[in-house]
Amino acid sequence: MVIDEQIVKDCIAGKRQAQRMLFDTFAPLMLGVCTRYSHDRDEAEDILQEAFIKVFQNLHTFRGEGSLAGWIKRIIVNHAINYINKRNRIARHKRIDEIRETEIVDVNEIIEVPDEYNPALLLKLIQELPAGYRTVFNLHIFEDFGHKEIAETLGISENTSKTQLFKARRWLKNKIEEARQKQNSR
Amino acid sequence: MSQPTKQNSGSGKNLDDLFRDAIGQQEYTPSPRIWRILNLKLLIRELLHFNFTNVPKLAFISAGSIVIVASLSYWALKPNGKETAETLRKNPVAAVSESVKPINNTARPPERIIQASPEQMKQPVPAEGKSFQQSNYPVKQTVYTVATIAAASGTEKTVSYSEPEPGNIDNTAELTENITASQEVRFIDPLVFSNFDLLPSADTLRFIRSGEVYDYVREKMPVPSFFSVSLGVAPEMAIYRSNGVSTKEVNYWTNAGIAYHYSRFSVRTGLGLGYTYDEGSYSIQYRSNDSISFYREVIGYYYDPDNPSKIIYITRNRAIYDSITHIADDRTRNRYTYLQIPLLFGYSILETSKISIGIEAGPALSFLINEKKAQPVIDIPYGRLIKLQDNTPSRLSTNWQLWVNLSIEYQFSKNWGLVINPYYKYFLTPPAQSSETGNSTTQAFGMDVGIQYLFGGKRNKK
Incomplete structure (x- = not known):
């Protein structure tokens, strides 16, 4: 995944060949990121395509202080979050309502699961998560966001973030168990 | 989507690690249509932000060739004594x-x-x-x-x-x-x-x-002069740009026009009825009691029968609640109806017995004649509403635009013809104003497709 400085400059200058090269280099990995935030492949591709417009629009602000892949990934993640929020127009405060706790949970619970599941199944489970759970889970697990950072990014409280993460984990664990039981019963 | 084949091995692991290891670096091959759309959008964006530094040499050569060919064609076909x-x-x-x-x-x-x-x-x-x-x-x-x-x-x-x-x-x-x-x-x-x-x-x-x-x-010979009327529909893409942020909306127009043609010149006016929509943006601030932690309440105890010196406490979990302020966004869909009156001056560049191509330009005035705003959904069963703020840009009752049309006519009978007018509008006054200050521009691209009736038919045309 090597993109030299000249290609970045050419992309900024609007040279389509360089832009194509940059797209071809990073799109597969970024599509993986988008897929985790979306509920299906079409939505993931929409996010990818719109996010890459932003990448090209803002490439001149990339100062080379970090990796280009990391910079692009940050844009992709931000755009994915905005996209999901926009798509679920009234979901945002519903999501907050959904997490109102009537029971006490240990938000730091560590869930042990068998690991014989293939990535396709795991990805499918993530995509089936409710949008709120999915976003918090992705940010925490894959982007290494702390709860404070998640709260700032999503405009929710840290506690909400913790609760969402807990519920996402529990939901995933149950689904994994269900899948295992189905597999054993065959 | 390429099918992942990696299988995890081991007796068991943390759920987080399981997901992180399995799909953290997954790659999928994008479908070719993504680049095609991206390429098109980049091209449109370049055209909207045109400056001579971002134009490839090939485009310069193409444009120059077109100008030369057009000039030569005009010189060769110019009306030498035809009148x-x-x-x-x-x-x-x-x-x-x-x-x-x-x-x-x-x-x-x-x-x-x-x-x-x-x-x-x-x-x-x-x-x-x-x-x-x-x-x-x-x-x-x-x-x-x-x-x-x-x-x-x-x-x-x-x-x-x-x-x-x-x-x-x-x-x-x-x-x-x-x-x-x-x-x-x-x-x-x-x-x-x-x-x-x-x-x-x-x-x-x-x-x-x-x-x-x-x-x-x-x-x-008499200079050809005649009237024509037209009726068409036009889907239109409007692009609002404010403080560097672009939003797009699709408008639909039904246009009826009347034009007077004199030689190669024309003047056109009419009425257009347009339907458009935008997203209403609301900020809902409310307060609710949320659980923020818990403690274990001792509800009883007993001595361990096996070890009487040991006390076993019976506890239950008790939630700790606090009042937390939330800000939720809600988006609605607002619908608007406009009436527009253009005044376009045209010149026909190319005329044959069947086809004519010309350009038209002029001002247009639009009136907002109907507005339907949807109310936000406020669903806070366990909270108290503190503030509801409408952040939707307010629509102005009138706005001025500058139009440029490329007018393409195909005459399929003596009086009737098909008209296709790709057009560009630049809004001299914005259709909507928001509370945020800053530069904002509005532009629109559309394609008017319809039929035209010539009074007097082609016999009056050259």
């Missing part, structure tokens, strides 16, 4: 007698008298498609005329003529004749017209040969 027709008219004998004087009159200035040689008088060739009528005017051996013409096509030449009156009175006058077709005069001599005269009318050229008099009359 007039020249016919040879039989000259009445009476007129001959009156106008053809003994033109070797000594009163005429010598430098403007040129004597025709006998060879020049011998065998003039009639112009194509013309026929001459012999008159009974007596043959003269020497004929004088009053001027020469350099008969290059399209050149303008001042021609003097004189009709000396008896008694040596010189009535010399100056006329200007635009000689647009050399073939009309070449049968005499391309350089020296020893035997022609101009009548007082600038559109009549008189030739005298061997005593015969021919009047060459330019007949002006």
Whole structure:
């Protein structure tokens, strides 16, 4: 995944060949990121395509202080979050309502699961998560966001973030168990 | 999507690690359509933010080639004398007698008298498609005329003529004749017209040969002028740009227009009814009691039967709640109806019997005639609403736009035609204003497709 400085400059200058090269280099990995935030492949591709417009629009602000892949990934993640929020127009405060706790949970619970599941199944489970759970889970697990950072990014409280993460984990664990039981019963 | 095949191994692991390891670095091959759409969007964006630094050389070469080809085509096809027709008219004998004087009159200035040689008088060739009528005017051996013409096509030449009156009175006058077709005069001599005269009318050229008099009359054809009406529909993409953030919306227009055409020029007006929508943005601030932690409440205890010195506490979890302020966003869909009145001035660049292509430009005024705003959904069963803020940009009752049309017409019958008008609008005044300050621009692209009826039909057109 090597993109030299000249290609970045050419992309900024609007040279389509360089832009194509940059797209071809990073799109597969970024599509993986988008897929985790979306509920299906079409939505993931929409996010990818719109996010890459932003990448090209803002490439001149990339100062080379970090990796280009990391910079692009940050844009992709931000755009994915905005996209999901926009798509679920009234979901945002519903999501907050959904997490109102009537029971006490240990938000730091560590869930042990068998690991014989293939990535396709795991990805499918993530995509089936409710949008709120999915976003918090992705940010925490894959982007290494702390709860404070998640709260700032999503405009929710840290506690909400913790609760969402807990519920996402529990939901995933149950689904994994269900899948295992189905597999054993065959 | 490429099918992941990696299988995890091991007896068990943390759920987070399981997901992180399995799909944290998954890659999928994007479908080719993504790049195609991206490429198109980048192109559109470049056109919207046009500056000469981001134009590839190929585009410059293409644009230059188009300009050159268009210029050459225009030069080759330009209406050279198409608006007039020249016919040879039989000259009445009476007129001959009156106008053809003994033109070797000594009163005429010598430098403007040129004597025709006998060879020049011998065998003039009639112009194509013309026929001459012999008159009974007596043959003269020497004929004088009053001027020469350099008969290059399209050149303008001042021609003097004189009709000396008896008694040596010189009535010399100056006329200007635009000689647009050399073939009309070449049968005499391309350089020296020893035997022609101009009548007082600038559109009549008189030739005298061997005593015969021919009047060459330019007949002006009427300039085509007619009305047309049109009806069309136009999907339109409007792009609002404010503080560097672009939003797009799709508008739909139904347009009825009437135009008056005069020669290649036209003026068009009409009424357009447009439907558009945008997203209402609301900020809902509310407060609710949320659980933030818990503690274990001791509800009883007993001594361990196996170890009486040990106390076993019976506990239950108790939630700790706190009042937390939330800000939730809600988005709604608002619908608007506009009435627009354009005034477009056009010029037809290319016209054939079936197709005409032209450009139109001018101002347009739009009125907001109906507005339906949806209310936000406020669903806070366990909370208390503190503030509801409407962040939706407010629509203005009128706005001005500058239009540029490319007008393409295909005439499929005498009166009826198909019109396709791709257009661009630049909003001189914004259609909506938000509380946020900053620069904002609004532009729109659309394609009006419809039918047109010509009053008078093609017969009035060139």
